[in-house]
Amino acid sequence: MTDMPVYMHFIYAALSTVGFSVFFNAPVASLIPAGITGGVGWAIYFYLMTTTSNSILSNFVAALVVSLFSEILARKLRHPAILFVIPGIIPLVPGLGMYNTMLFLVQKNYDMAISTGADVLFVGGAIALGVLVITSLARTISIFKIKKKLNSQ
Template identity: 65%
Template sequence: MADMPLILHFILSAIATVGFSVFFQVPKDSLFPCGLIGGIGWTLYVYLFKVTDNGVFSAFIAASLLSLCSEILARKLKQPAILFVIPGIIPLVPGLGMYNTMLYLVQGDYNLGISTGTNTLFIAAAIALGVLVITSLSKTINLVELRKKRALNKH
């Protein structure tokens, strides 16, 4: 990652997220929140990666926060959470790792290709797991609250 200030990482990733949001036909009033979520997620990833030098951990925490912010905004803006999650995780997707994996394999450097591919796979899994954990937790909390309301209405 280039030595850029975190604010520049935030701005550029927010712009990229808004671009993908337009591509995914997100409603216009949700473009700014999508950009905000994508910027926060990527900036946290960059910060944690610089501190820990662990891409898998950084991706998991960033995806978890991104998913949590998406769930909160979904409730406030009365939109589905996936509307914010999908464009928001785009900056986190390890595209360079996928490219380098294929490049090393085509060049015949199998050890480096397998190593890079494994790391890329773990980062992708960490992103998916971060989103899955928060989404499942959110759905569980919503179900518990719904059951409490139903129980109160019966009495």
């Protein structure tokens, strides 16, 4: 990756997350929490990537954390969780892998294109699965709370 310290990765990821939040017209009050969410997610990804070199696991765990933070912030700040999830996972999106896949296709290097493209698809699936697991868990807990409340009345 790079020789930058983890805190620099956090700062740059947080700034990019805030930038995408502004681009998506998020409320001003949600910009800093969204930035922290994206920064923490990227820092976790970076740490796991440097220790395990497994991009799929690193993206999955980072997406889990981003989604968990987003659900917590949604409850605390009374905003939809998607205000924090979408900008928070933007730093995790494998843009270089997508670019390299297309470059290998244009260069007619089909073996590398298939290899890189498959990795990109698995990473994208890991990110989606990480968000799906936490979102489903949060909704299940909400449903049980509502049922418990209705049964007690």
